[in-house]
Amino acid sequence: MSRFTGFTTHDVRFPTSRDLDGSDAMNPDPDYSAAYLVVGTDDPDGLEGHGFAFTIGRGNDVQVAAIDALAGHLLGRDVEAVLADMGATSKSFVDDSQLRWLGPEKGVMHMAISAVVNALWDLKAKRAGLPLWDLLSRMTPEELVDLVDFRYLTDALTREEALELLRRAEPGRAARRAELLERGFPAYTTTPGWLGYSDEKLVRLAHEAVAEGFSQIKLKVGADVEDDVRRLRLAREAVGPEVRIAVDANQRWDVGVAIDWVNRLAPYDPWWIEEPTSPDDVLGHAAIRRGVSPVKVATGEHVQNRIVFKQLLQAGSLDVLQIDAARVGGVNENVAILLLAAKFGVPVCPHAGGVGLCELVQHLSMFDLVAVAGTTQDRVIEFVDHLHEHFTDPVVVTQGAYRAPTTPGFSAQVRPETLAHYAFPDGAEWRPVPTEDPVHLHTREVPA
Amino acid sequence: MSRFTGFTTHDVRFPTSRDLDGSDAMNPDPDYSAAYLVVGTDDPDGLEGHGFAFTIGRGNDVQVAAIDALAGHLLGRDVEAVLADMGATSKSFVDDSQLRWLGPEKGVMHMAISAVVNALWDLKAKRAGLPLWDLLSRMTPEELVDLVDFRYLTDALTREEALELLRRAEPGRAARRAELLERGFPAYTTTPGWLGYSDEKLVRLAHEAVAEGFSQIKLKVGADVEDDVRRLRLAREAVGPEVRIAVDANQRWDVGVAIDWVNRLAPYDPWWIEEPTSPDDVLGHAAIRRGVSPVKVATGEHVQNRIVFKQLLQAGSLDVLQIDAARVGGVNENVAILLLAAKFGVPVCPHAGGVGLCELVQHLSMFDLVAVAGTTQDRVIEFVDHLHEHFTDPVVVTQGAYRAPTTPGFSAQVRPETLAHYAFPDGAEWRPVPTEDPVHLHTREVPA
Known part of the structure; x- marks a missing residue:
């Protein structure tokens, strides 16, 4: 039996505000960022799951902290069991009653759950040797509805209607x-x-x-x-x-x-x-x-x-x-x-x-x-x-x-050299900036 | 002119799950907790503002990290100016476009803003020598509507209607x-x-x-x-x-x-x-x-x-x-x-x-x-x-x-000995627990 043994997060930020790429009426100067997660196992296959939450700069560290708060929910668990019942796995994060208070099911904590759940799907698809879209598309209707938490949905969609x-x-x-x-x-x-x-x-x-x-x-x-x-x-x-x-x-x-x-x-x-x-x-x-x-x-x-x-x-x-x-x-x-x-x-x-x-x-x-x-x-x-x-x-x-991806997984994996170069605040991309407080170099408020 | 010079957070947790105080259908074992903030200034009056977000245990560290992410928005600012226009002050946190992405205006990041804004109100009321309810009750209608962000409200309530x-x-x-x-x-x-x-x-x-x-x-x-x-x-x-x-x-x-x-x-x-x-x-x-x-x-x-x-x-x-x-x-x-x-x-x-x-x-x-x-x-x-x-x-x-409070402030201040004793995970209340992973001692899932 293999177990989850690795849970590594990265604060990765790209200085997109320098060229106004991504500028809009509410977000004048985003620095596109990822609170990035790699989960590993002790399985001899050596496969990893990659996932992330997307943010636009400041607060990416908070998002990383929220992902880290879920490490104890995964480390040590049986890889086969976790991946075989992704419905139950997802609920094991969402239904932690103490963490749920921080949402419920919204904001930083929910995005953190997204990163972990998506990393597990990346791993599951890699183990199946299929791109995620194809893995999902081969599941039976029963398997697919088992992924869904119907709580709070049944006045609009029941499990039976979804199956149909x-x-x-x-x-x-x-x-x-x-x-x-x-x-x-x-x-x-x-x-x-x-x-x-x-x-x-x-x-x-x-x-x-x-x-x-x-x-x-x-x-x-x-x-x-x-x-x-x-x-x-x-x-x-x-x-x-x-x-x-x-x-x-x-x-x-x-x-x-x-x-x-x-x-x-x-x-x-x-x-x-x-x-x-x-x-x-x-x-x-x-x-x-x-x-x-x-x-x-x-x-x-x-x-x-x-x-x-x-x-x-x-x-x-x-x-x-x-x-x-x-x-x-x-x-x-x-x-x-x-x-x-x-x-x-x-x-x-x-x-x-x-x-x-x-x-x-x-x-x-x-x-x-x-x-x-x-x-x-x-x-x-x-x-x-x-x-x-x-x-x-x-x-x-x-x-x-x-074009439909054919590589196994969720296409979520960032190159290792990128994780190093754009690491915030110590990666090469950020280090040259002469500052005591790099976070505030890019501060600009929403226009009134 | 005095400036904000102190911004200190505390992770404080009470082991309320031991007696099932606070137990309900969704929260079977809460450990009532506070992500607690003290803001200080260099003013000779020595007054502090206290505020906090309430959580029920796990994730209180994430909430503390979110409050810490706002420190740079306050430290160094002019105390008089910040407290004189609390409408603009509140908006300066809410409208940070990069942090806004983490909500917007919901969950961990919004609760963090709450802790900071409430701490500032605590300080403002102390400086005025009034309990907060009385300070607010003495403000003019114009001053009160200036506190409000009417964005997204005007189809139900306009500034003019609120004034009236x-x-x-x-x-x-x-x-x-x-x-x-x-x-x-x-x-x-x-x-x-x-x-x-x-x-x-x-x-x-x-x-x-x-x-x-x-x-x-x-x-x-x-x-x-x-x-x-x-x-x-x-x-x-x-x-x-x-x-x-x-x-x-x-x-x-x-x-x-x-x-x-x-x-x-x-x-x-x-x-x-x-x-x-x-x-x-x-x-x-x-x-x-x-x-x-x-x-x-x-x-x-x-x-x-x-x-x-x-x-x-x-x-x-x-x-x-x-x-x-x-x-x-x-x-x-x-x-x-x-x-x-x-x-x-x-x-x-x-x-x-x-x-x-x-x-x-x-x-x-x-x-x-x-x-x-x-x-x-x-x-x-x-x-x-x-x-x-x-x-x-x-x-x-x-x-x-x-009974109406008469002490100046927002009644938000926790005793220093409590902050020390219930500090998580190193306070005396938590240290005796024999564990490598204290977070999970109190884990229990929501009943199905």
Whole structure:
């Protein structure tokens, strides 16, 4: 019998604020970061599981501390037993009653659970010799519903309804798997639209996106309405009427302002408005959706857990559901959310970007295609061309589509030289900065 | 000019699980804990501000790390300026865009902000020579609305509406202040009703509560319905028909189960059902409220921020709003929540207990009485007779009422000998435990 013997965390930060990559109306100067975890075992196979929480700089150390708080929940446990029943394993973290008080099921502690659960899925997939999307897609409907914690969901989705959804999708799995391997999964690109970019850079990158085969791009909005109208007009002129342009306000607005602002942008035919207001505001999103139709409403990257997603669906708050691979409690909770979205017939278009979020979330969309939703209709995975070079199995996006990974695992593994070079605060990337207080060099407040 | 020069955190834990004090359906073995903060200045007055986040054991170290992450936001700043504009000060923590990613405005990072903001209020009140409730009650309506971050609230409450509410309450302040000083603020007691207590202990403590002048008690429920029916029957027989009995499920149920369970208890006339389901479930609470009427629905101790409270009020999800002094972003956000409750006409009955929550929250209810809601009708503050001896200015509850504190500050200060004795893991209270891994001695999972 093998046991978990290694649980090593890393505080890794990239100085992305220097070029305003990733700048938006709420996050003017992110330093994309990972609270990174490697779990090891004493099994002779020598395989490791890698996982992480994504943050944008300050507080990444707090996130690392939260992951460390879970070490005692894994070290010493039987590897086979832990990986064989990932539903129970996930619950063993979520249901620790003392840690639960720190959420419950939200924020730093829940993101820490995500990192551990995802690292275990990475290990499980490596041991199975399969990429995660394929491992999940080969599980039976019964095995899949066993992954889900239905607590707080049963007024919207029961275990039996979820089983039925999965069984209905079962016959088409093989055909959709073949289709996925041949055509990939549609992507859209946020690369042109960061708020810190000049008009010239925006237009140039929008042209490039179309030339590269993308049928959807995204622009950040929300700082200044006149700027946004101009930028959306320029983007629309650049890409033509057929390419979809999503806009993303990153939670910048109150309900009334959101409705007014989006209606100012409407002449340039935005496809969806993303995160118009607080991710906690189920009723606010519903009001905005009513006020901006036919522009669609999308949200989810900051939605804390399945319970809020359930309500967003119940209240008719969104047209597009955006999962994030590392904010809710990892693969297990995302399976629950994919099932909820399927029940309500809402397409899932994952949030990605950051550090490694593209690498992770592609697996979830591909599983959704093969075994749950069964279609790519109106479904696209966000693509941001940042930081992929730091991963051992980076995403491959060609002709506007993610290509299905074939390497076993969850594509979560960062190169060892990156872990060393970008270690905060002692890695080579950070050491040259002349400072007594490096944390505050990059401080800037949200504009009022 | 004086500056902030001290920012010292402590991990303090009390071994409350040994006697099942504080046991409920979701938290079978809490070790009540505080992630405790002392802020100091170089002012000759030598005054300190004390604040804390309350946790129930494991993870208190993560909470301490989150508070420590805010040290750089305070150290070196001008004391007068920070305390003079507490609205801007609070926003300077909440709006740090990088830290915001860890919530936003929820969980570990938001509780950390609460500890810092509350410590600053403690210091401000000490400098003013007033107990916090009195300091707040002397502020003008304009000064009070300047404390509030109206972001994400304006579809339910605008600054102008809040001003109007406060102005309407202004003429009666002096009379209500006098009334408060004479009669105190009504309390109810949870002491009889912990789930781990025997029937005999429950009945004895219920009798004692009535004898001590309480007009409301509370029972924990949610583990076993037959046990709950028996316990509520025994409690009702003990206290008679006039004393209100609240029941508290601590988030144990899904929506359908909650409705069925409460209706089983209804023959014994429970006053409210508290936390019937997930604190995130606005729509679930609304459905439960419709299903259990005339039993009232109460929630709030785990509600993460003003945005969720706004929706609970908008959706008609509750009859009783329960603020917590140390979960949302401190005094400032609680002022916002009190204003929201006043706008919707819902009484506020604070959550207390834990470590020092009674000490803190009494100030907020007393301010609510004097300057916002203007009444104690159907308003009671929870009282649990635990751990008060560790505070330098403990609550005084006599004849079923909290007596208004008169000592300057926020009553937040823990005795230095307690900070030393209960320090985790090196204090005398914890050192004798023979262990290599003290964290796991008290591990027990939530019952399935």
